[in-house]
Amino acid sequence: MMNDLPRNRFYYELLKRSIVPGETGVLEIGAGSGLLSMMAAQLGAQWVVAVEGSPEMCRLAQENIKANNFETKIKVLNMISTDLTLKHLPRRPDILVSEIFGTLLLGESALDYIQDIRERLLKPDTKIIPQLGVQYAVLIECPTLESICSVDTWNGLNLSHVNSLKDTASCVFTKKYGFRMSSVPFKRVSEPIRVLDIDFAATKQGFAPLERELHVKAIEDGVAHAMLLYWEARDGDEVMSTAPWDTLDNFPRDMQWGQALQLIDGGHHSIPSDLHVRRGEEYRFVCCTSDDHVILQFNYEPRDATTIEDLDDIEAAIEEGEGDEEESRQHAAAAATTDEVNKEDDK
């Protein structure tokens, strides 16, 4: 989103720090209409190669580049970056720059694409911009959100059965709900969790388990209506954040990324129920993710629930033919949860 001015400044500052005029070679992947590549050219890069998979966007990038007289400096290649080889480049680049983040930090496979280029085409000292990224999750209380997700009574009529439609299994983007999180009141009721901690210059796929327990500490009494997911990309003191408290005055950023929300089910009943949290107490969640970390899911595990280790034991016991009926039921429930992860895709 070219009108996200703080985003533009973030990239401009980082490029400025690393570009030596007349010397630096820059590779951009996922170049879109070419703004970051043109920034690099404007800052005096010796050469710039802009890789973009969409033919339509490539055409636009070419037009923009021509309008700004950078045709001799910037080469646009219409290809997927995984097809790029050394023969397409003057030499190994000094800078790899990209902005291929989604509503979730890795939602558009940024780590896959950057790791691929890093391992095949970069020098050990190539600067990757931006270098660091963190996917955060935090529990929030948000009655406004609740007003469109749950029903109780109206004029004495009991409407609570409608709550069986409440989707507490999927991470849904605010863009899909149709509102800006930064335009509604909410409060954080837990500490933020660093769900994924990425160094784009070093992290390799497989760095995080596909299923793990998270202990989330409440910092306020309240109802945890949802897990709010936002990210920060960071490099030195420069930060680009999708947290709703950082996008209050940044409409273009909310419209490009927004945040993700997963409604919380506080119990193991047929109809989802509220999770009331108390300041200082810890709440156990299982965080599931797909192989490529493009998808995330959080399941609250009530205090009396079985742990993942227990489930492994149960599974082993079943395989050994020792499982009783109750254990089989629990095992089926765990399997169903994993299935749900694969079904959800709000991209």
Place this chain on the structure above:
Amino acid sequence: MMNDLPRNRFYYELLKRSIVPGETGVLEIGAGSGLLSMMAAQLGAQWVVAVEGSPEMCRLAQENIKANNFETKIKVLNMISTDLTLKHLPRRPDILVSEIFGTLLLGESALDYIQDIRERLLKPDTKIIPQLGVQYAVLIECPTLESICSVDTWNGLNLSHVNSLKDTASCVFTKKYGFRMSSVPFKRVSEPIRVLDIDFAATKQGFAPLERELHVKAIEDGVAHAMLLYWEARDGDEVMSTAPWDTLDNFPRDMQWGQALQLIDGGHHSIPSDLHVRRGEEYRFVCCTSDDHVILQFNYEPRDATTIEDLDDIEAAIEEGEGDEEESRQHAAAAATTDEVNKEDDK
């Protein structure tokens, strides 16, 4: 959206005025989870038949009805209302109630369904709730919207070619953009136009031409960034409106319906340009609609453009083999516009 409390009050008030306890028979079509039918039962209707096409929603309606002890009063039928016949009803109903509106008033085919029931199953004096509906359109100036739809320059770089991606042909729902119109600043720069004026007790499909000229009078100097579409359903002094100035405190209504926006192209260039309007002046638009009025589209016609009558003349001339090349080109342009109407579907 059951938590849209003013919506609930609107229907409750209208039902209350027409129901004679112990005497009135009520038919609801598109009953969803059954709230309007339960209101009718609560108000003492003699009988209620609730028709709903989705098996899942029918099951929910049954559960809600059971939880409120209305099983003997309300019969739920899982069918499309066009399959409903007199044999499904105790007798012709005294009231037909429905809430089958979309982001556009007729976006979910309310007129088709209501006209069908009206012509086959109602008495001349059956009360239709709500009875009246108006689809409005008004030109707005909204720099916030513009900030995600147009690009100009950044740091001296010319980025204007990106505006060739600007979609000025489609009516796009605010839910699809991902923001509430009631949460961003904008000003109306024209008088509102009554695009469709419906009396659900009388209007028949075919009531409005598929293409017609609208003369829109500016009430303020400014830039007409978009046509904003909202509707009002009305019955006596009771009004239910989707206008963003009426939904400021009604989050559920914005999340259910929101509004539609069509960006305006002020010229006939390859890249869309601004339409500057001056207070008191009139601007000519062609409003196109599909046969069933489910889709609407507005095309601004600059002062020097050909009128629809001219196009009819040109078409006749071409058919008579008298058309020259220039006329053929204009005719092709008009045909392309009609095609665009059929392509857009933001439901």
